[in-house]
Amino acid sequence: MEDLGIKNIRIDERLIHGQVATMWTNSLKASRIMVVGDDVVHDSIQKMALKTAVPAGVKLSILKAQSAAEKILSGKYKGQRVFMLVKSPKWLRILVDNGLPIEKVNVGNMSSREGSKQVKKSVAVTQTDIDDFNYLNDHGIELIAQMVPSEDPVKFMKLLEDR
Template sequence: MAIIATRIDGRLIHGQVANLWTTKLNITRIMVVDNEVVNSDIEKAGLKLATPAGVKLSILTVEKAAANILAGKYDSQRLLIVAKKPDRFLGLVEHGVDLKEVNVGNMSHSPETRSVTQSINVVDEDIRVFDELNAKGVNLIAQMVPGDTAKPFLPLLDKVR
């Protein structure tokens, strides 16, 4: 399988993903997995503009992303999967995609969220999904940029339970 990294980031493709992670990991394709973004021409156009030159972009539903990965369509590429919320990754796992690790990078603050770290904010449903990912054997880490040390995410999450 060609999945090099996975990242939850509410901003999807932006400076950290486009420049730091893509360069550090020598990514050849960024896959955005989001059932809503797939239907938004404006969001898709913005993501295309933010994707670094020479890097391919796929914007897919959870189902289509899982099907393409399982069919081996990206086996010769270095794939970074990015999604806004953890439920997208749970969907991939439930469709049979073997994810070893998910990096929880940035989840935006809103009136409904509780702060886990300065850049990670969750609602109860996110906590449930993280617990389910963990139960399915997915290692959850928090790492903003490649130069930071990856920290186990669940102990951070325990602060807001």
């Protein structure tokens, strides 16, 4: 994915917030943050909040999943340092279904909600999330859990198996 401009893909339901805006963006030397999710595209309040949260000097793209796959595969972001953010694994599943060759995903933050179970301090998953993670894993995608760049990554599928 690096040759297509994508430096890191992170699942973080908070999208752009303190850790992302400072630590992750800086450690990746990101030139663009790409938020992928059809729900975000259709939420004008959330889009406005993202535009104000993006760090100075960093470009922002907010795209539907299918459109993101098409633009990335067309080479639109070659030569850039893109940090992709999604709220949940379902958007990554759509990217994979649209031919995006994802190699690695960082699972950052998914809060507790009805029907979810805690697998890490900052990660709670529903059965639908587990199905999506299994799908991604079955497609050869390395799934890691890492809250901040200084933390050692942990194999995410092992966390799922242990619960």
